[in-house]
Amino acid sequence: MSVKSSKMPAADEAIAISSAPSVNRVPLATYRWQLSESHGFEQIRELIPYFQMLGISDLYLSPLFRARAGSTHGYDVVDHGEIEPAFGGEGDFLRLAEAARAAGLGIVLDVVPNHMGINDSGNRYWLDVLENGEAARWANFFDVDWDAIPQTLKHRVLQPVLGQPFGAALEQGELRIVYADHRLQVEYFDRRFPLAPRTWPAILQRVVARLAVAMREEQAAPVDPAERRASRIELTELESVIAQLQHLPAPGGASPIALRERYREQRIARRRLAHLVGKRPRVAAALTAAIDEFNGVVGEPSSFDRLEKLLSDQCYRLAYWRVASDEINYRRFFDINELAAIRVEDDQVFETVHRLVASLLERGLVTGLRIDHPDGLLDPAQYFQNLQSLYRHSLPEHARESAGQLYVVAEKILSGDEHLPVDWAVSGTTGYELISLVSRLLVDADGVKEIQAAYEELSGVEESAAQILYQSKKEAGSVAMLSEMQMLASRLYRIAQRERASCDFTLPTLLRALQEVVACLAVYRTYVPPRGWEASEEDHRRIGLAVRLAKRRNPGMSRSLFDFIANVLLLQFPKTLSQEDREAWRHFALKLQQVSGPITAKGVEDTAFYRYYPLASLNEVGGELAAGGLAVEEFHRLMHRRAATWPNGMSASSTHDTKRSEDVRARLHVLSETPRRWRESVLLWRQMNRRFLADWDGDPIPDANEEYLIYQTLVGTWPVAPMDEAERETYCGRMVQYLEKALREAKLHTSWMNPSEEYETRAFDFLRKILGQDAAAFQTDLTQFVADVSDAGFVNSLTQVLLKATLPGAPDFYQGTELWDFSLVDPDNRRPVDYATRQTALMELTKSVERDLSAIARELGEAWPDPRIKMLVTLRALAVRRRFEQLFASGEYLSLEVQGVHAEHLFAFARRAGDDWVIVVTPRQFHRLAHAGSGKASTGRGQADWGDTAVVLPTDASRSWRSELSGQKLEAESNNDTLTLAAKQLFATLPVALLTKSQPTKA
Template identity: 45%
Template sequence: VLENGPSSSYAPFFDIDWKPLKADLEDKVLLPILGDQYGRVLERGELQVRFEAGAFYLRYYEHEFPIAPGTYRHILEIALEKLAPFKHADFFAEFQSIITALEYLPRRTETDPERIAERAREKEIIKRRLERRCQEALQVQAAVIEAVEQINGKPGDPRSFDALDSLLNDQSYRLAFWRVAAEEINYRRFFDVNDLAAIRMELPEVFDATHRLLLELIAAGAVTGVRIDHPDGLYLPREYFEKLQRRAAAALEIPLPKDGRAVYLVVEKILTGNETLRTDWPVHGTTGYEFGKLVANVLVDSSAEQAITKAFQRFIGHSMPFGHLVYAKKLLVMRLSLANDVNVLGDMLDRLSEKNRWFRDFTLEALARAVRETIACFPVYRTYVTPGQPVSDEDRAIIERAVATAKRRNPALEESVFNFLRDILLLRFPENLDEEARVAHEHFVLKFQQSTAPIMAKGLEDTAFYIYNRLVALNEVGGEPQRFGISVDEFHALNAERQRDWPATLLATSTHDTKRSEDVRARILAISELPQLWRSSLPRWRTINRRWKRKLEDASAPDPNEEYLFYQTLLGSWPVDAAGRAERAASAEYIERIQAYMAKALKEAKVNTSWIQPNEEWDSAMSDFVARVLDSSPKNKFLPTFLPVAEEIARLGAINSLTQVALKLTAPGVPDIYQGNEIWNFSLVDPDNRRPVDYQQRRELRRRKNCCGNGRTAGSNYYSRNGSCGFDASRRNCSSAGTTSR
C-alpha cells in the first residue's frame, strides 16, 4: 500500500480515507513517525534513500519505506546525466528505455482492476531490468549510487534537500511529526497506536486472507478454541461471529449446530454496569473481566466505603465525582489522541445534513460538538445497531440516555442538533432518501459505533482509572470504581445467571491487560478491612516523606493524589517472605519496578505529565521521591512505620488471594490462569506483568507437591495457590467446563 497507494491490491484491506478533510493528503497515507518537524528531520539528513536489488527505498533510523516505482525517475534522471559520456553505449539506451517505461506505468491512483494488475506486473519487470543493468554495467551502478548520494542532500546546505523533498512529495505517503497523528491521521488504528493499522474485516477478501491459517488449524484439530480480542472494533460484530462459526463448521466438515456455535469462541467484550453479553452472538462467553470485577466487589468490605472515601478526599484535598471525571477524560482523549476520529464523524454528519433542507443549516462545529458530547456521555463501550434490522431495546435505551445526558450538559447547543444525531443512530432516517443517501446514513451509524469503544477505553481505563485512586483494586478493566462492593446474595445471583446463560465463559482474574495482578489487588482490597489503620497511617507517612517532595513552580511533586496511589501500590506489591514477614528493605530491582510503574501511571493520568507532552521535571521528581522513600538507610523513618502495616495487609491479602482462587476454580465458567499466576504473583501493569515467567521454578514446585502429596512442604506455595481441586477439570464442583492457562 505504501508503494502503490490506492492502486495496491491490498488498499481495500485497510480502513484508509483516501479523500480526507486535509486536501494535501488526498490519495496518500499520513505516517506520523518522525521525531521532529519534517523540515528539520529532512535537513539534518535523517531521511536517506537507499538502492538494493533494483528497488529504491527510504530509511529513517529503523524504519524503511518503499519508493513508488513511478517516481524512480527523480533519481534515474540524475543518473542519466552522469552517464552522458557513455551515450553511445548499449547500456545507455537500455537505461533510457527503463526511464521511458516508468512514464507509462499506470499511476498509483488507478483503481481499475486491469490497470492495477498491469502496474503490479510492470513495476516488478522494471525493477528486474534495473537490477540486471546495474549488474552488467558498472558505469550504470556507479551513476545510480552517485545519484542517490546527491538526492540525499548535505546537512548544512538546505537547498541540497530540494530534490529529496520533491521525491517524497510524490509518494503515496506523507511523513510527519508524530504529534500531528491525533488531528490528521487518515487511517483507522488500534486505539491510538499509529503502527497498528485497522483492517476491514467486513470485506470477504479480507476475512478470507486473515482467517485462512486459523481455519486450516481448526480443520487439523490443532486449534479447538478461539479468542477474539477487541470485538468492538469490528464493523458488524455479530455478522463476523456468525461467519466465523459457519466457516469453522465447514472446516470441521460438520453441520452448523442449531445454536450456531461450531467452535469454542470467547470474545474480549468489556461489559459495564448492568450490561450483559448479547445473547444473539454465537459465542461461548467473554474473556472474563466481569468475573474479576465481581470477585473484587464481593471481597471488598462495603461497610468501609465512607471511611475510605473520607480518607481519600482528606488526603487529596477535594472530592472527585467519578461520573464527571470519566466524562471530562473522554473529552480530553477526543482532543488529544483521537481528535481526527471524531472530526471525521463530524464531517460525515455534516455531509448528511447538507443533503436535507431541514437540517442543512446545522453548522459543522455544532454537529461535531454534538458527536463529541454524545460519545463523552456514552455509558457503555458501544452499541450494536445493525442496518436493516430493528433497533434493540437495549441499544435504544443507551443512545437515548447518552443524548439526553449530552443535552443536559450542553444547554447552549441547540437541542435539534442532538435530535438529528439521535434519530440517525436509531435508524430513523429522513423520508425519501435515495439509495446512495441511505447507505451513507447507515455507514455513519456503523462508523460511529466503531469509534465509541476506543474513546471509552482511553478515557476510562487509560486515564480516569489512574486518577480516581480511592481504592485502586477496583480500577480494573470493566470495573466500576465508584461501586464499593456487593452482597454475597448478589454474588450468588450473578453466578447463577452465568451458569444459566454462559456456562462456558472464561473466568479471569489476571490477564496481559489488567492494571495489577490478582494478588496485588487482593492485598489492596484488604485496606477496606482496616480503614482506621489506613486513615491514621496516611498523614504519618505524608509528614515523614514531605521532605522528599520537590517544589516545582507553584506545586510540589508528586501531588497528593499521586502519593496516595504510591502508598497503595507499595502495600499491594511489597515483598513478603514465606512466613509472612515483610522484607526489611527494598531491593534495587523492586525500586526500579515501582519507579517505572509510577512513571507510567502519571503519564496515563495526564494531569501533571503525559506521553504526548512529558514533564521531565515532574517525572524526575516522582522517580527521586520513590528512591528516597524506599531508601534502606537507618535514617529513613518511613519503613519502620510502613512495614507493620504491610505485613498485616499481606496477611489479609493472602486470605483474599486464596479465596479468589477457590471462587475462580469452583464458580460456573472456565478458569483462565494467566502465565505466571500459578503461584503468588505481585506484578503491576504492563510491561511489569509481561516479564519472563520462571517455568522451571513452577515445574519444581509442582514436582515437590506431587512427591509430598499433602502440600505441607515447600511445595505448598504451588498447592495452596492453585491446587484446591487438584487441577481435575472433570470435577464439576471445581469448574463447569475445565481450566485454561495462557
C-alpha cells in the same frame, strides 16, 4: 443471623439456557503463557508435564503470528500467515502442538483481527498501500480515509514517523533516497518507505542524462566500438524502462485486469532496472550520482527542493509524529500510530488474516480461539459467525453437521448492567466482568463508602468519579484520538450538507458535539446493525441517555445539533432521504461504533483509573470507576445468570492486561475493612515523608493524590518477609517503573506524548527516598500495617482461586500465579517466571497429597502463608473439576443459606448435577472477623473464631462430606429438619473449603 438463597426468575432462566449452544471442546482450565524470545514454544513444550500435573487442560498462548521486530507482546502483527520465528517458528510450534495433543492438552490461540503493526518491513500489505496508494491491491486491507479534509492528504495516507518537523528532518539530511531490494525507496534512519514506480522517472531521467554525457565523451575519444554499442544499449534500455513506468495503466478506477497489468508492468520494470544496475557498472554509478543529487547537501536548503517535490508526489505524506493527533487519516488501534486498523469485514481480508488459523484448525493443532478487541470490528456478530463457518469448513465434510461450535472467547469489556450480545457465536468473554464481581463481593461495602468519603481529604481530588470519568473520556476524544474523531466529523459534515435541515451545522460544532456524545456514552460501544434499519431497544436507550447527558453538560450548544446526531446514529432518517444517503447514515453509525470503544478504553482504563482511586483494587479492567461492594444475594443472582447464559466463558483473576495481580488486589481489598486505620496511616505517612517532597513553584511533587497512590501500591506489594539489599533495589526499581506508567497514564503533570523529565525525576526521587535508609521509621510502620492486613489478604487470594475454579465458567490461570504473585501492570506482570521452583514445589506437593492430604494441609496451614498453600488449593480444585467434569460444565448453581453470629462473613454455594454435589465455602471480610472483639487477630494464620456460624444445606443433600483441601471427613448436623455444616469445622485446617460427597461414617 442468616443469609438466604436467591432464585433466578424462571422465564429469564429459560431464555438464557436457550442461548448457550453446544461447544466442541470446553477447557477445564487454561494457562496463559506470554510468548517471548526467551520463553518460546520449546520452553512451554518442556513444561507440559508440569501443566498436566497441575490440572491444566488447555495452553492459552499470547499471539504467535509474526510481529514487528523486537515486539514484547505480539499484538503488533505484521503477517498473520507466518508464525513468529523468534518463538521458534513453525517447526517448534508443530512440535509443541503435537506434544500437547499427545498429552491430551488443547491450545487456545490469541487472534488479533482488528489491527496490524505497520512500522516493520515485514508488513507487505502496508508497503503495497504506501507504494500504490488507494489503487493498491491491498488498499481495502486498511481503514484509510482517502478523501480527508486536509488538502495535503487527499488521496494520500499520513505517515507520522519523523522525530522533528518535516522541513527540519529534510534539510538535516535525515530523509535520503536509496536503491535497495530492487526498489527506489526513501530511508529514514532504520525505516524505509517505497517510492511509487510512476515517480521513478524523475530520478532515472537524471541517470539517462549522465549516461548521454558519457556517450558524447566516448565519441570524442578512442573507445572500443563494442563498448560504444554497449553504452547505446544501456541508454536505450533505461529509456525504455522510463517509458514503461510513464505509461503504467492508470491507478484510479482500474478494472481487475488493468490492476493486474499495472502490477505486472511494475514488476517487469523493476526487474529490468535491477538487471541494468547489477550488470552495468556505469548505470549503477550514474544512479548513485543521481540519487546523491536528489538527497541534497546539508547547509544548502535549496538543494533539497527536488527531494521535497519527489516526496510530495508519493501516496503518503511523511510528517512529524505529533501531527498524528490532529490529522492522521487511517484508523489506529487506540492512539498508537504504529498499529493500523484492518477491515476484517472484507471477505478477502478475513481470509488472509485467518488463513494460518484455518490451517491449524484443520490439522487439529488449535482447539480454541481468544479474539482480541472485537469492539473494534465493524460487525462483531458477523465476524464470529464467519469464524464458526471457517471452523466448520476446517472439518471433514461428514463431521460438519454434527460438530458443535468452536470454543471462542471474546475480549469484551462489559460496563455496568451491560450483557454480552446474544447473537455473538462465542462461549463467553475472557472474564474481566467476573474479576470485578468477585472483587466487589470480597470488599466491605460500608468500608468502601467510608474510604470514598475520606478520599478528597487524603488526595486533594475534589471532582466526583462521574466528573473525572467524563473529563477523561472527553480528553481521549479531543486529544489522543482527535484524528479519528475529525475523520468522523468530516463524514457527518458531508451528511449534514445534503439536507436543508442540517446544512448550517458547521464542521467544528459537529466535532464538539460528537466528542460530547461519545464522552457521555455509558458503554464501550453500541451495535447498530450493518444490515436492516432497526436499532435495538438497548441501543435506543444507550444513545438516548448519552445525548440527554451531552445536552445537560452543554447548555450553550444547540439542542438540534445533538438531536441530529442521535437521528443519524439510530438511523431515524427523513422519509424523503435517498437510499444512497441512508447508506451514508448507516456507514457513519457503524464507523462511530468502531471508534467509541477505543476512546472509552483510553479514557477509562488508561486515564481515569490513574486519576481516581479511593480503593485502587476496584480500578480494574471491566470494573466501574466508583464501584462499591456487592450484596451476596446479587452475586448469587448474577452467577445463576452466568450458569444459564455463558457457562463456558473464561473465569479470570489475573491477565496480561490487569492493572494489578490478583494477590495485590486481594490485599488491597482488606483496606475496606479497616477504613479508619487506613486513613490515619495515610495521614501519618504523609507527615513522616513530607520532608522528601520536592517543590514545584509552591506545589509538592508528587501531589497528594499521587502520594496516596504510592502508599496503596506499597501496601499491595510490600513483601511480608524482610528484603536484603539486592531485593530492595529490585523492588524499588519496579515501583519506580510503575510510578512512571501511572503518572504518564494520568496525563496531569506528564504524559507519554509530552513527558516532563523534571517532574518525573522529582517524583521518582521521592519514592526512592521513602524506600531508602533515611525513611526507616516509615518503613517500619508500613511493615507493621502490611503485617496486620496481609493475613486477610492471603485469605482473599485463596478465595479468589477457589471461586474462579468452581463458579460457572472455565478458570484461567495467568503465568506464575499458581504461587503468590504481587505484580503490577505490564511490563511488571511479564517478568520471567521461575518455573524450576514451581516444578519442584508441585512434584513434592503432589507426592505429599497422594501420601496424606490431611498431613500436608496441616503442615501448610501451620506454615502460613507458605506460597504452596495457593498451589495446593489450585491443584485440588482442578482435580475436582476433572473428576466432576459434567457437573462444572452444565450443572446447577445453588446459592446456600448461611446462619449464625458471623453469617455476613460466610459465602457458600453448591454445584449439582444429578447425584453429584460440590460445595464451596469461603470467608468474606476476614480481617473484620479475625479482629472482632479483642481487636487482634486470633491466630494470624488465616484462622478466626467462627462461633456458631454454619452453612445450611438443601434438604436433599448428603450428610457426609469430604474436604478436598484438607482431607477431613465432615458430617452435617441435623436440627429441626435442617442440615448444617459448622464453619469452625470447615476451616479447621485451611481458611477455604471445597467439599464433595463421601460415604457415611459407620457407627
